[in-house]
Amino acid sequence: MEDETTADVxxxxxxxxxxxxxxxxxxxxxxxxxxxxxxxxxxxxxxxxRRATLELLLPLARAYDVPLDDLVGAPxxxxxxxxxxxVRRFGMVFVPLSRRPGGxxxxxxxxxxxxxxxxxxxxxxxxxxxxxxxxxxxxLRLVLGERDLRLPPGEPAEFDASVPHWLGSADGGTxxxxxxxxxxxxxxxxxxxx
Numbered sequence: 001m002e003d004e005t006t007a008d009v010x011x012x013x014x015x016x017x018x019x020x021x022x023x024x025x026x027x028x029x030x031x032x033x034x035x036x037x038x039x040x041x042x043x044x045x046x047x048x049x050r051r052a053t054l055e056l057l058l059p060l061a062r063a064y065d066v067p068l069d070d071l072v073g074a075p076x077x078x079x080x081x082x083x084x085x086x087v088r089r090f091g092m093v094f095v096p097l098s099r100r101p102g103g104x105x106x107x108x109x110x111x112x113x114x115x116x117x118x119x120x121x122x123x124x125x126x127x128x129x130x131x132x133x134x135x136x137x138x139x140l141r142l143v144l145g146e147r148d149l150r151l152p153p154g155e156p157a158e159f160d161a162s163v164p165h166w167l168g169s170a171d172g173g174t175x176x177x178x179x180x181x182x183x184x185x186x187x188x189x190x191x192x193x194x
Contacts, residue, residue, distance in 0.1 A: 010052055013072055018046040020064055020071075035059035065103050092167075097178075104182045111138070111168060111175040119172065124164035130182050132158045133167075138175030141168045 021031060032039040037059060044050035052072070061068045068074075087094045097106040114120065122143045133140075133156065140151040143166040144159055150170045151157060159165060161181075169175050 009072060011048060013052040013057075014046045014048040016071060016073060017042075017052075017060065020066075021046070024064070031060075031063060034063045104180055107179045107181065108136075109133075109167075109177045109179050111140075111177075113174045114169060114172045120168060122166035122168065124166050126164050127161050129161045130159070131161050131165075132156065132180040134178045136176040136178060138173050139170035140175050140177065141170040142166075143168075 021028075028039045028042050031037075031042055037056060041050060041056070045052060045056060057068055057071050061071055084095050084097075087096070091112070093110040093112070095108040095110070097108055098104070124143060135151045135153050135155050137153050142149045142151055142157055145163050145165070149157070167177075
C-alpha cells in the first residue's frame with residue numbers, strides 16, 4: 001500500500017465488497033435487510049459510483065463478520081498469534097485456535113485417558129450448529145444417533161450437531177482432535193485434488 005493514494009484505496013473497496021458478497025452467496029436484497037443500508041446504495045458502492053464511508057462500512061463489517069481493515073484492504077498490524085487459553089469442560093480440555101467471534105470456530109480438543117477400566121456410558125448431547133472433526137492422535141469413539149463408530153488418527157468426521165452425539169476414547173487412552181464448529185450450520189468439507 002506504500003504507493004497507493006487514499007483515492008486508489010477507496011476505489012478498490014467496491015470491487016472487494018462485491019467479491020465478498022458473491023463469495024458468500026448473499027444477494028443485495030439480503031444484505032440490505034441485514035445492514036439497513038438500501039439496496040441501491042449497496043449497488044452504487046460496489047460499482048464505484050459511491051464512496052465508502054465509515055457509516056456504510058461498519059454495518060457491512062458486522063454483517064460479514066470481518067474486521068473493517070479487511071473491507072478496505074488495510075495492511076495487517078499487531079500480533080497475529082493466538083494466545084492459547086485452555087478451557088476444561090465435561091472432563092475434556094478445549095484449546096481455542098481461533099479468536100474471531102461468530103462464524104466457524106476452531107478448537108483442539110483433548111480427551112484425557114480414563115483411569116477406570118470400564119468405559120463410560122455415553123451421554124448423548126445435542127446443540128445447534130455443525131461440527132467437523134479430525135483425529136490427531138489416539139482412537140476416538142463417536143456415537144452419532146444409532147451409530148457407534150471408532151475413528152483412528154487421520155480420520156475426519158462431519159455431522160449436524162442437532163443429531164444426538166457423544167465423543168470419547170475408544171480404548172481408554174488419550175485422544176487429541178481438531179474440531180471446527182459453526183453455529184450457523186455451514187458445512188466445512190475436506191477437498192482433495194485428483
